[in-house]
Each structure stands twice: as C-alpha cells, then as structure tokens.
Amino acid sequence: MKVTAQDRAKQLLEAQTAYWLKNLTKKQLVPLLKEEVAFLHRELGKLKLKQAVSREKVKATAQRYAVEMEIGGAIPELFGEIADVIYNFPSNQHTLVGDLVSDDIAHEFIDKVFEDGSVFDHAVVNIHSSEPFKAFLSDVVYTVLKGYALEQNQLLKIGTVASSMKFVRGLISDRAPKVSELIEARIRELMGSGVDGSLSMVDEVLTKDQYREGAKDAVLDLWDKIKEWPVSNFQHYVTALDLQELLVLGYEFWLQLRSTPYLQDCISAGVDFFFDKYGNETLETLLNDIGVTEDMVVSDVLNYVPDLANILVKRGIAEQLIRRHLQRFYDDPETLALLG
Numbered sequence: 001m002k003v004t005a006q007d008r009a010k011q012l013l014e015a016q017t018a019y020w021l022k023n024l025t026k027k028q029l030v031p032l033l034k035e036e037v038a039f040l041h042r043e044l045g046k047l048k049l050k051q052a053v054s055r056e057k058v059k060a061t062a063q064r065y066a067v068e069m070e071i072g073g074a075i076p077e078l079f080g081e082i083a084d085v086i087y088n089f090p091s092n093q094h095t096l097v098g099d100l101v102s103d104d105i106a107h108e109f110i111d112k113v114f115e116d117g118s119v120f121d122h123a124v125v126n127i128h129s130s131e132p133f134k135a136f137l138s139d140v141v142y143t144v145l146k147g148y149a150l151e152q153n154q155l156l157k158i159g160t161v162a163s164s165m166k167f168v169r170g171l172i173s174d175r176a177p178k179v180s181e182l183i184e185a186r187i188r189e190l191m192g193s194g195v196d197g198s199l200s201m202v203d204e205v206l207t208k209d210q211y212r213e214g215a216k217d218a219v220l221d222l223w224d225k226i227k228e229w230p231v232s233n234f235q236h237y238v239t240a241l242d243l244q245e246l247l248v249l250g251y252e253f254w255l256q257l258r259s260t261p262y263l264q265d266c267i268s269a270g271v272d273f274f275f276d277k278y279g280n281e282t283l284e285t286l287l288n289d290i291g292v293t294e295d296m297v298v299s300d301v302l303n304y305v306p307d308l309a310n311i312l313v314k315r316g317i318a319e320q321l322i323r324r325h326l327q328r329f330y331d332d333p334e335t336l337a338l339l340g
Helices: 005-023 026-044 055-068 074-087 103-114 119-128 131-152 159-175 177-207 210-226 231-236 240-257 261-278 283-289 294-314 317-330 333-339
Strands: none
Touching: 005 026, 005 317, 005 333, 026 294, 055 261, 074 240, 103 119, 103 210, 261 283, 294 317, 317 333
16 A cells, blocks of 8 residues: 555654653653753843844834733722732731831931932922912911910900900901901911011021931831831721722823823833843843843743643643644645655
C-alpha cells in the first residue's frame, strides 16, 4: 500500500502533538523553561530599547489605557467593597500605627513638611496674607466683639431699655436702612485695619521662623501619641461610608482628569523623557536599573507556568491548541510537497 504525503503529514502531526504534550508535564517543562527563559532574557537583553519598540507605539499604548479605555462600573464598586473589608479587618485592632510607620520615616516626613521654603511654608505665608483670610478674621473679630458687648452690657438687658433699643433699631432699618449698613461697614473696616496690624506682627514671627519650630514640636508630640494607637482608632474619625465616598470622589476626579489635554501632554512628555534616557541602552541595562534580574524572571515563570500548563493539559485545551497550530503547517501545500 502506497503511503501518501497526507498520510505522512498525519503521522507527523500525531507524533509532534504527543511530543509537545509530553513536554508540558512538570517534570519535562521545568528544566525546559529554565533553559529557554534564561536564553531569551540574555538574548533580548542585548537589544536596545529603541530597537525593540518605538516611542510612538509606547505613547499610543499609554494613551489608550490612561485616556481611551472604558472603565467598567464594577471597578469602583469592587474598590469600595475591598475598602470595606480592609476597614473592618481584624488586624486593625492590634496593629499599631507605629508598626506601620517607623519613627525615622515619620520624623523625616515632618522635617520635610516644616523645612524652610517647603510647600507648607508657602501655604502659611500665602493664606495669612490673602484678602479672603483677612476678611474672615475681621468677621470673626466683629462677631465676637458684638456678642461680648451685648452679653456684658447689663443696661441693655433692662426691659424698658431693651424695648427702646429694639424700637430704635427697627426705626433705623425701616426709615434709613443704609445708615445701619454704613455703621456696620465702618466697624468692619476698623476691624480690618486691626487685623492688618496683627498680621504684620505675624509676618515678623514668620520671618524669624518662630512658628515653624513651635508647629513642628507640636506635630512631633502628636506623633508620639498617634504611633501608639491601634489602626482601628481611625474608625472614630473616618467611617466606612466616608472611606467609600472618598474612593468614589477619587474615581470621579480621575475620570475628569483623564479626559484633559494636560494628562495627555504629561504622558507624551514622560514617554519622551524615558526614551531620551534609555533609548540607546540595552534592555538588560533598563531591567537592571529598575531591579528586574534574570533570576527574578526565571523564578516567576517557574512559579506560574507549570501549574497553568498542568491545567491546560488536564482539560484538553493544550492538545487542541497544539493540534490546531500544527495542523495548519502539515496541511500546507509546501509541507505536503516536501513529504511527497
């Protein structure tokens, strides 16, 4: 009986399929992965970044995921549910804040916040010298003084005098409303002048750095107390609903930010900087700079791939994939011509 090219192709397909399925068993796959993944890591590491991928493609990918990709409604709901689990996590009861944040880190952070010329420094200076803040202080002083005067002046509490004052105020409001407004405006103006004078003294204190040391010492004292709190203490100040709402607000902010030209320009500038710095460097140099070594890559591949391969073999998925892939090769006319 004559053996045709189609018969040989079929036999080779079965033999090669069996060969690859055998190599997917853990005993065969692990040494194969160790050898091949290490080889790929070494060889690909010799390529320069700009040879492996173009900056235009990286920009397009970053834009697609950061700006264009639709985010399903299940994402914020999932974040909310995870936040609720963490909020009520049993370990919160016995884990101290100081166990999570060391004294060294806390002190360095506080030093940074209160250093000369810090963001906090500029915020204090700009806020206290702003017109809205001066107007706010004037209103506070005016309200306090008015309340104090009315409370302390016993004469105004006598029935007949109080009635007379009420009559006079009513008359002014009815007959000459602008007089009442002018009086109040004049008093507020005087309060504003007093506030300006007080703030000038504050300026002197700020320039002498007196506030900074006092505020820093107060925060350090507060930290000494907070670090002894269990994490669950924050539940007295932040509810589970607060945490979920903050996540929702953050999500809504991200949805608005991702549609702005500003974010797109930031992505483009970031990718340009990355390629300007690493474009002529090899992938091995890049991976080493970000802390990814060959051992890490091989270890992670060995950790996940054998288990995945075992599932694919057991469920028959691997055989279908291998057979379908090889079938196209053995059915190709050029392959049949070789076998014939």
